[in-house]
Amino acid sequence: MVVKVLAVDLGATNGKIYEVELREKLTVRELKRFRTEGIFLPGRDRDHFLWNLPKFYEEIESVLETSDTQSVGVDTWGVDFALFDERGRLISLPYHYRDIRTEGVMEKVFDIIPKKYIFERTGIQFMEINTLYQLYSMVLSKDPFLKVAKKILMIPDVFNFWLSGEVVSEYTIASTSQCYSVPEKRWAFDLLEKLSIPTEIFPEVVSPGTVLGKCRVKREMNVIATTCHDTASAVVAVPFEEEGIYISSGTWFLVGTELEEPLLTEEAMERNFTNEGGYGKIRFLKNATGMWLLEECNRMWKKNYSEIVEMAENAPSFQAFLDPDREEFLHPGNMLERIRSYLEKTGQRTLGGIGEISRLIFESLAFNSKWIVEQIEELTGRRYEKIHIVGGAVKNDLLMSFIADATGKIVVAGPVDATPIGNALVQFIAMGEIKDLDEAREVVRKSFELKMFEPKNPELWSEKYEEWRRYKGMRV
Ligand code: LFR
Numbered sequence: 001m002v003v004k005v006l007a008v009d010l011g012a013t014n015g016k017i018y019e020v021e022l023r024e025k026l027t028v029r030e031l032k033r034f035r036t037e038g039i040f041l042p043g044r045d046r047d048h049f050l051w052n053l054p055k056f057y058e059e060i061e062s063v064l065e066t067s068d069t070q071s072v073g074v075d076t077w078g079v080d081f082a083l084f085d086e087r088g089r090l091i092s093l094p095y096h097y098r099d100i101r102t103e104g105v106m107e108k109v110f111d112i113i114p115k116k117y118i119f120e121r122t123g124i125q126f127m128e129i130n131t132l133y134q135l136y137s138m139v140l141s142k143d144p145f146l147k148v149a150k151k152i153l154m155i156p157d158v159f160n161f162w163l164s165g166e167v168v169s170e171y172t173i174a175s176t177s178q179c180y181s182v183p184e185k186r187w188a189f190d191l192l193e194k195l196s197i198p199t200e201i202f203p204e205v206v207s208p209g210t211v212l213g214k215c216r217v218k219r220e221m222n223v224i225a226t227t228c229h230d231t232a233s234a235v236v237a238v239p240f241e242e243e244g245i246y247i248s249s250g251t252w253f254l255v256g257t258e259l260e261e262p263l264l265t266e267e268a269m270e271r272n273f274t275n276e277g278g279y280g281k282i283r284f285l286k287n288a289t290g291m292w293l294l295e296e297c298n299r300m301w302k303k304n305y306s307e308i309v310e311m312a313e314n315a316p317s318f319q320a321f322l323d324p325d326r327e328e329f330l331h332p333g334n335m336l337e338r339i340r341s342y343l344e345k346t347g348q349r350t351l352g353g354i355g356e357i358s359r360l361i362f363e364s365l366a367f368n369s370k371w372i373v374e375q376i377e378e379l380t381g382r383r384y385e386k387i388h389i390v391g392g393a394v395k396n397d398l399l400m401s402f403i404a405d406a407t408g409k410i411v412v413a414g415p416v417d418a419t420p421i422g423n424a425l426v427q428f429i430a431m432g433e434i435k436d437l438d439e440a441r442e443v444v445r446k447s448f449e450l451k452m453f454e455p456k457n458p459e460l461w462s463e464k465y466e467e468w469r470r471y472k473g474m475r476v
Helices: 053-065 105-112 115-122 131-142 146-147 153-164 173-175 189-194 228-237 266-272 292-301 304-316 335-347 353-379 397-407 420-430 435-447 460-471
Strands: 003-010 014-022 026-035 039-042 048-050 071-076 081-084 151-155 210-214 224-225 245-249 252-259 272-276 282-291 386-390 411-412 451-453
Touching: 003 153, 003 228, 003 420, 014 420, 026 053, 026 420, 039 210, 053 153, 071 153, 071 228, 071 420, 081 146, 081 153, 105 420, 115 189, 115 252, 115 266, 131 146, 131 304, 146 245, 153 173, 153 210, 173 272, 224 397, 224 420, 228 245, 228 272, 228 282, 228 420, 228 435, 245 282, 245 353, 252 353, 252 435, 266 353, 272 435, 282 353, 292 304, 292 335, 304 335, 304 353, 304 397, 335 353, 353 397, 353 460, 386 397, 386 420, 397 411, 397 460
Parallel strands: 003 071, 071 224, 245 386, 386 411
Antiparallel strands: 003 014, 014 026, 039 048, 081 151, 210 224, 245 252, 252 282, 272 282, 411 451
């Protein structure tokens, strides 16, 4: 029998729905793509940046109606959530993690709970976008929505609820919240209590691969809680043959490795690494800005991705250096202007053209990747030969070769659709069609062509890296 599943993958820019079929090999067919980007809705004093969740549900529903797969699994970005009342009604459109409501909130939490304690309890990195700070911002502003809330569901849990009726949270997505203790495998209620965040709204947590029940839209289909965090799904599909580094590339670059146990040292905390829950493993990684900067610039340029890459290829190299993780780049806005002002503040030359700016972005992403890879090696005490890159950036040969050059390591690029592939693989394991993670990765190696990039000019890049380091974390 041929087994087919639907993998719904919602990202911060696009939502994509794929049919994934397993025979000897996997075949992936994209059925639908739609824009997801947040929307600004006017409020009394300011615009609020929100997710149009019902619209995404409508898109998913329309595909389910005409599909004949055995099951469906949903993965999305992390940290965001929706609140429900006692009748199971969505209380409001959920906030986008890039909304400004969490600015400065992390420090307020540290006034109450020491940073070290939060890290040891949760294993999670400090980012102001985390669920924990979003919830605390609601406590601080006495948000009435929090008062009427009876349940909190992370974004993929919302779709699992709408599709199956089950009110649960899946482990990998719960781990991104920083409300969950990865080392103890349960919600960190003591942290939440100290911050006056209601604990009774947190649902039961289930493991990835849990069959939730029949799909309400299509009774023949099962709803499976897959690895519901997109990055966790992507990591499942990394075709590792041995321990290695991965970069899951998209709006973010998630640069990490897999560990058996969380690494909770003070050094890991100081360097802001995270221990997110993975499929049977810990995803030890760092969030770095990925294609976000380019995506924001391209809202003005309105060019094709391939055109941009070509222009970058023809632009001169190392004209300036940029730290993609600066706070001023986090929220949506006029990114071209912000980059211009950053270059000015840091005493660098102004770059104007599309090619120049995108080359600056690509080079900086490569330097930043090296910076993180070096730290992973220091923190784990291991050396890695290869870097596996999966996700959208795999289509960008120029960037792949930059990363090989910057890191001096072999880059193995592919598969591009790692997230839906991983999402589907976990469903196949849940159905007993694939034995385990190792076999799943073997299927990936058999099914998709991987591209190798060897470092061509590591000496020059390592010289330039020293220059880039001066700008990393620069206070201006
Ligand atoms: C990637 C991702 C990251 C998460 C960020 C915000 O799409 O899921 O892993 O930290 O989005 O949720």
